[in-house]
Amino acid sequence: MKMIRLGKTNYKVNKNGFGALPIQRRNKKDSIEIIQKAYNNGINFYDTARFYTDSEEKLGASLNEVRENVIIATKTGAENAEDFWKDLETSLKNLQTDYVEIYQFHNLPFCPKPNDGSGLYEAMLEAKDEGKIKHIGITSHKFTIAKQALSSGLYETLQFPFSYLTDAQELNLVEKCKKLDVGFLAMKAMGGGLITNSKAAYSFMANYDNVLPIWGIQRESELDEFISYQENPPVLDDKLKTAIKKDKQELGDDFCRGCGYCMPCPNDIEINTCARMSLWIRRMPTQPSLSEDFQSKMKQAKKCDECRECIKKCPYSLNIPQLLKENIQDYENILNGKTIVD
Template sequence: MQQVTLGRTGITVNKNGFGALPIQRVSTEYAGMLLKKAYANGIRYFDTARSYTDSEEKIGLALSDVRKEIIIATKTPSTTVEGFWNDLETSLRLLKTDYIDVYQFHNPSFCPKPGDGTGLYEAMLEAKKQGKIRFIGITNHRLHVAEEAVRSGLYDTLQFPFCYLATEKDLALVNLCKQQNVGFISMKALSGGLITNSAAAYAWQAKFDHVLPIWGVQRECELDEFLSYQDNPPVMTEEFEQLMEKDRTELIGDFCRACGYCMPCPKGIEISQCARMAQLIRRSPSAGFLTEESQAMMMKIEECIGCGACKKKCPYGLDTPTLLKKNLADYKEILAGTKTI
């Protein structure tokens, strides 16, 4: 079982983190089963956030009896000191703990620092002084914010999207974390579902000995897949290399990563699904994307009012309204039978 140490934190865990965003979509009982099974099979790092509705509560209910044996990372999206403390106290209560191992600023548009006028970093320091958090982290989807955070020396960990579609700049950021002894937590290792071969993704992540991938888990079959790799880790093969090169050719560029920061849409459009339907429908079994429910979801794009809010909020600078229109046109052609999948 491969282990990874998160930089200067000294936290050493199985190189298989549990991403708890998806468990907000399942029942408390089912989530509890997943969490307990993950723990029973050696997973010790559990990532959640105040923004993930009842994810924290589910972790608290399922794992409070083994609290001292696990690492809990959660996040605050707050931009005010008052909100920071409210979020922290709420997280502690729901997680049934008196401390958070890694407390992170959740995708801020800037890098919080002492003296910046927000008081946010000072609040982090005070929380650490009080023993309510052990290490200070930050998550982001913006490369310049992530780089600034790593170079600042203020952060113990960085959580950032990282998969085999990574650019040279992304790879440079990962190497910078190693140089600065900052723990690197890899999110979106399957690129929001666009990468469909988990074994190839796992083998690629294994090349980076200081990187901890967190896998979003919603179904037991998904958990079983990743657990099976612990004792029989996939190795990089020529077949995997060819697959990754094909994926890079098809996906690198202006595609939606499904980070969700463009949401909610004032017209109720499911942007993070609709703006990447062209890729999803071609890379996964298509039947699930051609149901009446999926068709209704896609047709909501016709109600777009062109407000541009999604475009302004996209951390990747995508022209989201244009992406939505292109995906809808493609989808209609598939439904009409004038374009093949």
């Protein structure tokens, strides 16, 4: 299996990182089985967050007996020192550990630095001095904040969206991380669920020896795919290159990644589902998306009054009201037996 060095942390990690956001949707028994199967097949890096409901608890229950053999990264969305310490203590309790290898600021609207008035970076340093964290990281969906973090020299890892759908701007971040010896954790490695070709995704990531993809794992079958590539890695051949080119043409640049940072909506619209429904229908079997539950969600989306609060919060500055309109129309066309025209 391929191992990489995670920047100046010096951790040697399996090229398959385990993203533990999706397991919050599974029951505890199933989650433990999936996580322990990952461990038993050589996966040693696990990424979670305080924001991911019971994800930390499930990791703690799964890995407590092999704690010294794994690397755990978690995150805090705290914007002040008091909440930082509350989050850290809760995370350590949930994870059944005295420390975490990497503690990350989670998609904050600014890049924490010493003497910025928030007290956050000072709290990170104190937690590091106390041995509760080993390395300091940051996650973001915004290029400007990621760039600030790298320029500051304060961070040992950067977690940022990266997949074969990304452009030169993201590639520049990867190159800069390599130059600065900052570990690069690739979130949204499957395009927020819109990439369905795991072979293409894996073979693309193999070209970057300083990038650790964080695959969001919810089902055992998904895990099995990535485990199989450890011994038989797919090669980025002409067939896979053609598949990547097709995906990039179909999705374009203004698609919703499903990150959910636009939420909550004042009109109770599930934006991260409704704003990309037509992409789901194009790329996956339509029947699950036509259930009564999804129809109800799309009906609710009609209540968008274009308050634009979602646009302010969207890391990609998408025109979400317009995306909702387009997706509602596509969805109704499907329900009425019409074909979506690209």
